[in-house]
Amino acid sequence: MNATVSVQDLWSQILALPAGDRHWLQDKLNVYESEESGNAPCQYTVEQLEQRLSQSMQSYRQGHYCTSDELRKRHALCE
Numbered sequence: 583m584n585a586t587v588s589v590q591d592l593w594s595q596i597l598a599l600p601a602g603d604r605h606w607l608q609d610k611l612n613v614y615e616s617e618e619s620g621n622a623p624c625q626y627t628v629e630q631l632e633q634r635l636s637q638s639m640q641s642y643r644q645g646h647y648c649t650s651d652e653l654r655k656r657h658a659l660c661e
Contacts (some may be wrong), residue, residue: 587595596604626634641647648656 596607
């Protein structure tokens, strides 16, 4: 069965649920989110991002960088 529901309709349905069902749904969504965030790639702390940026800038200043064409070629290989 295929159904199309707007986000507003979905929200209205959620609000119409009894409180116990809404809490159950909230718990299920929290579990799902924690599982998703635990497995998500490329999750860095602010400190790690700052370190990576610093290393990239240092490498760039030393003349180690790629042209736009080189980056496009690398990206095409990954697809």
